[in-house]
Amino acid sequence: MSSRRTEAIADLQRWRRARSRRSWLTRSFRLQVMLLVGALLAGMLLAQGAYLNHRKAEIIGDQMGQRALAVALSVASIPELIAAFDDPDPSATIQPIAERIRRETGARYVVVGNTESLRYSHPLPERLGLPMVGGDNDRALIDGDAYVSEATGSLGEAVRGKTPVFDADGEIIGIVSVGFMLDRVAMDVGEHTSLGWWLVALMIVLGFAGAYGLSRHLKKVILGLEPHEIARLAMEKEAILQSIHEGILAINRDGQITLVNQQARRFLGLAPAREVLGQPIQEVVPNSRLLEVLERGEQQFDQQMWLGDHPVVVNRVPIRHAGEVEGAVATFRSRREIVELSQALTRASRDVDMLRAQAHEFSNKLYTISGLLQLERVDDALALIHQESERAQAQMTFLREHVADPVLSGTLLGKLTRAREMGVSLEIDEHSSLGTPLTESGQEVLMTVIGNLLDNACYAAAQAEHREDAEPRVRLFFTDLGEQLLIEVEDNGPGVPPPQAEAIFREGFSTKPGKHRGIGLALVSRLCREHGGAITLEESELGGAAFTVVLDKSLCRDITAVGALSATHFKEPR
Structure with missing residues (x-):
């Protein structure tokens, strides 16, 4: 029985702590604004950064493929290399040319093969004479196309530029394949996109800092109140305005009614508030004299007048903001009791x-x-x-x-x-x-x-x-x-x-x-x-x-x- 009671108390304490955390999180307006704005900005920046970097990676990869294809086209057009296909030992001439070009261009390999895909050049000399690996030579050897492909060769995955080698009669006599390894391409992409990700991270940090500043400003503007406190105050104000014995009537700077409580409607015999709000004060209460207060900006206290058959005492004051008259409000109490x-x-x-x-x-x-x-x-x-x-x-x-x-x-x-x-x-x-x-x-x-x-x-x-x-x-x-x-x-x-x-x-x-x-x-x-x-x-x-x-x-x-x-x-x- 004691253990059950202890467990129940522990559960209750955990529930209270969780509720306290949830309450603090949901009630902290500044934290809510900061997290909401910061998360929104971070999400936008991350999405945009991911798209841009992905696009940049595609462009870099495409450029590497085009670079490999350009090198392959250059190699396939070398006269010495074309003439070497008729030699008894083509590799003796082609291998030095291919290796020199490979070193100069930074390619992982420059492979030249005949129509049967047998290698005449390769970075590893022991693989000369062996068939080319990848199975993507048919477009060049059969169709005569120059293209970029990604395939796994003898040295690993690579982006490759392939082009046929033509003789003087335009006949296909071989193929040139220039490759850049994909891990090298990924490294180049990482080098070029890292700056973008750092900028995204910096903007996210600045975004959270701006969100924090914005939340502090908003908190100051609303006088340090939380949203639920503002809602409670609004409901309390509405209840007070509708329950007090004095009538209240307010207008904006255009002379339109913005507030009328229940007592004012009873005194003046007005329609429901939703039908009165927004109406010109001169049409609803012609003798209110609120327009005078709006024009002159002067306060009027304890003014006696009759509203219908009600003797009332009226106070009229202007509503000022930043030194400008933004409206006027009148409060009146009945003298019938008196x-x-x-x-x-x-x-x-x-x-x-x-x-x-x-x-x-x-x-x-x-x-x-x-x-x-x-x-x-x-x-x-x-x-x-x-x-x-x-x-x-x-x-x-x-x-x-x-x-x-x-x-x-x-x-x-x-x-x-x-x-x-x-x-x-x-x-x-x-x-x-x-x-x-x-x-x-x-x-x-x-x-x-x-x-x-x-x-x-x-x-x-x-x-x-x-x-x-x-x-x-x-x-x-x-x-x-x-x-x-x-x-x-x-x-x-x-x-x-x-x-x-x-x-x-x-x-x-x-x-x-x-x-x-x-x-x-x-x-x-x-x-x-x-x-x-x-x-x-x-x-x-x-x-x-x-x-x-x-x-x-x-x-x-x-x-x-x-x-x-x-x-x-x-x-x-x-």
């Missing part, structure tokens, strides 16, 4: 202000009643109680009779209390009426619209520096008679200067001091546009500003669905 949070805070603040105002007001009244009772002025205390009760009863009676929606009635009651606390006289026009309850969205819209307009009006009316003794006044009128909802809020404040008449509806603009202002009127304006209406600004009869809001009647419930809705929404306190 607007929704602002609405929630406005509602919470409104409720808190209403409760605080009521607590403050009733605390003062209780202190007054307590003082009167301590002074034993019971009748005065009772008169004050009846006065406050009648005033509250009058307000609730008016709201009960003129406002059919309980949520709006509660909002107006809170604003009345808040205005009294600020020292502002808030009047609701006696002809105001809302005879139909609101839908849930209608309640949200009217609470936001009336709440913001009354808050701004009370703030403006409470500014006393523009008047001397006039009482701060705000007047509200609303009606659902006709095809639309109409709301008018006016005050006797300082009004809105004409140059600011349009700017006050822009998000972020405010005449009030302090930060985080300029949301209320912008929000009211957007709600009016979303619900088929509008908001206008005029000069009030009271001397200040008058805001008129028109909304679609779809914010009210269908009167037939309301049925026998009771008109009583507030019960008198007991």
Whole structure:
């Protein structure tokens, strides 16, 4: 059992070492590039060198054959040699001539034979008179051809030039064979091709050196990353771009879209990325202003704008390479969450202000009643109680009779209390009426619209520096008679200067001091546009500003669905 465990551990260790080696080899980009480029270059050089050297060997061998044939033709044309064929002993004349020519030309042998292939000359004198070996004399002796052949003779394998010997009448009387041994030819080929192989080897070494330099350069260009790391980073970047909450839109120097993430497509209502990429930015998002960044090369941060019905904050920056602007990228994040949070805070603040105002007001009244009772002025205390009760009863009676929606009635009651606390006289026009309850969205819209307009009006009316003794006044009128909802809020404040008449509806603009202002009127304006209406600004009869809001009647419930809705929404306190 122990031996098996030891073998298993050893196998596991060998597998890990092999895997580590494979992993290192496959992950080293520089080594991969060097080996790939070097091996490719070495293969090309070796193939080319082998072909060229083989071709050179063929040429050298052919030249040696032609040289042997030329020597044979020269020997066969010597008159003394031709005349010697008629001598009783031809070898006596032919052998010295053949040996002299053999030494001068460097041939291995110069053999001259008669028509029966009997030798008249040979480097070895003892072989004179013996038949020639090789069996390749027929073309010369029968056909009369001069040719080059390779055959194995008495001295070994040789490349031989053979030619017939003709007499004065043109008759074949013999044959001349001049040979160069193949090992000598191979030696000559090796001498002539060795330089080529050395050059190939040198080029392979230089090729690997260049491949190493190229791999180092590529490794530097890709910041020292391995291919699998680049792939992982690319996948991570794509996942991040598609998952972040901000929209991203990028263009190249030609103004064509090169990147758009999922959030940007959702904000802009774009088609799938494959249909958008490569399209001109002006055709897809005309108000992106990325072309301005591309032309000027200037950065733009925290720019507010609307994309469809989304309020967004946009950052635009140029993409630079080697000092040149190669493109531009815009990132934008939605401000809808901020607007929704602002609405929630406005509602919470409104409720808190209403409760605080009521607590403050009733605390003062209780202190007054307590003082009167301590002074034993019971009748005065009772008169004050009846006065406050009648005033509250009058307000609730008016709201009960003129406002059919309980949520709006509660909002107006809170604003009345808040205005009294600020020292502002808030009047609701006696002809105001809302005879139909609101839908849930209608309640949200009217609470936001009336709440913001009354808050701004009370703030403006409470500014006393523009008047001397006039009482701060705000007047509200609303009606659902006709095809639309109409709301008018006016005050006797300082009004809105004409140059600011349009700017006050822009998000972020405010005449009030302090930060985080300029949301209320912008929000009211957007709600009016979303619900088929509008908001206008005029000069009030009271001397200040008058805001008129028109909304679609779809914010009210269908009167037939309301049925026998009771008109009583507030019960008198007991």
